[in-house]
Amino acid sequence: MKGLLLRLSSLDADAAAAVRVIAHFQALLGAGRLDPAALVRSAAGLAECPVGVELAGGRVFRAGPDGAALAGPPGRVSGDAALRPAGRVWLERPGAAGPFDELVVEWLAIAAHTLEHPLRVADPALVEVALAGRESVADRARALRLLGLAPEPPLRVLLFAAAEGDDAEVAALALLGRGGVAGTSRVARLGGLGVALVQNRAAAGGSPAAELRAAVRGRLRVGVGGAGEALRARVSLEQAALALRFAVAGPPAEAVVDHDELGPVAVLAELPAARLAALPDVRRLAELAARDGGELNVAALAAFCRTGSLRQAAAELHLHHSSVAARLAHVQAATGWRLRDPAHRFRAQLALYARRLALTPGDPGDPGDPGDPFRGGEAAGGGLTTRAPGPAR
Structure with a gap:
């Protein structure tokens, strides 16, 4: 985090400020058990305006930017967020909201959650x-x-x-x-x-x-x-x-x-990635995905297989159902599957799973101890790594 701050500060002042907000709350979450009074004092100093937290049961804690506790009802609330299952957090800025107030509120809510769920x-x-x-x-x-x-x-x-x-x-x-x-x-x-x-x-x-x-x-x-x-x-x-x-x-x-x-x-x-990739259905999906717009067609197939409904798949993908239908028609033409047939839809779902596994092979770990992915890695934490996520599939 410190290294990232140094790099960002030389490139983008706004990005560096955003990372400082996150780093501030990350430090709070790593410092041991947090109490509500300390949280609002710290957040008010960071935001340079009064901050409040209301916990389940109606307990309210407020502090000003100087760290002093505040009594009485909140002033003008310039940004807030609800807590689960009850409560809320807020900033009391008299003027316009600051450029990072939304980020401060989000992380204030995350920190407030830890008061009852460490x-x-x-x-x-x-x-x-x-x-x-x-x-x-x-x-x-x-x-x-x-x-x-x-x-x-x-x-x-x-x-x-x-x-x-x-x-x-x-x-x-x-x-x-x-x-x-x-x-x-x-x-x-x-x-x-x-x-x-x-x-x-x-x-x-x-x-x-x-x-x-x-x-x-x-x-x-x-x-x-x-x-x-x-x-x-x-x-x-x-x-x-x-x-x-x-x-x-x-x-x-x-x-x-x-x-x-x-x-x-x-x-x-449990099957080797190479064997999964060689399956005919997986190869068909790979060929489909390699075409123009192919990954979008595969995403439509995944949504339809999961929901079993054209309209639900469209809602999930934020598309009109006719657009999803057109994409599924391309899938059916390329694979020969009849997606209204439950057996074909099940086959398509298995092919989607197999393709994902082929694209994200198991963690290699240490050759001397293949069962331990924490050994032989890039940091003190070891070598538990995974391939960066690709396009939705």
């Missing part, structure tokens, strides 16, 4: 130990406790792949905060990916996939592992890595993939 930047070395396959049970338990997690309750691993040039750790923090994911979350950057350990002690705590899909933005891909014993978080990591291979930057339903939802389709990932 979301923190974690030491990547501890995360690596907690997820390692070679470390002893005692070492993994100690790493979990140092991360503020418990070895006993179930834990779930999430992997985040950002577009080239974006910071996967920042993207993970933003998405978890925007999505209002319940439980305790620890986020780190390992290799080229963002990694989150999510632990929800509530018996009803389920997959956060729905919340993440509702909040995902941009060209971010997310793989969600299953919940399991915290001391065996490695299993959830491997599931998340597999799910990430099925994810496609684009529609939320495809950008966030939950391993538990894949079912038997996950078995496709």
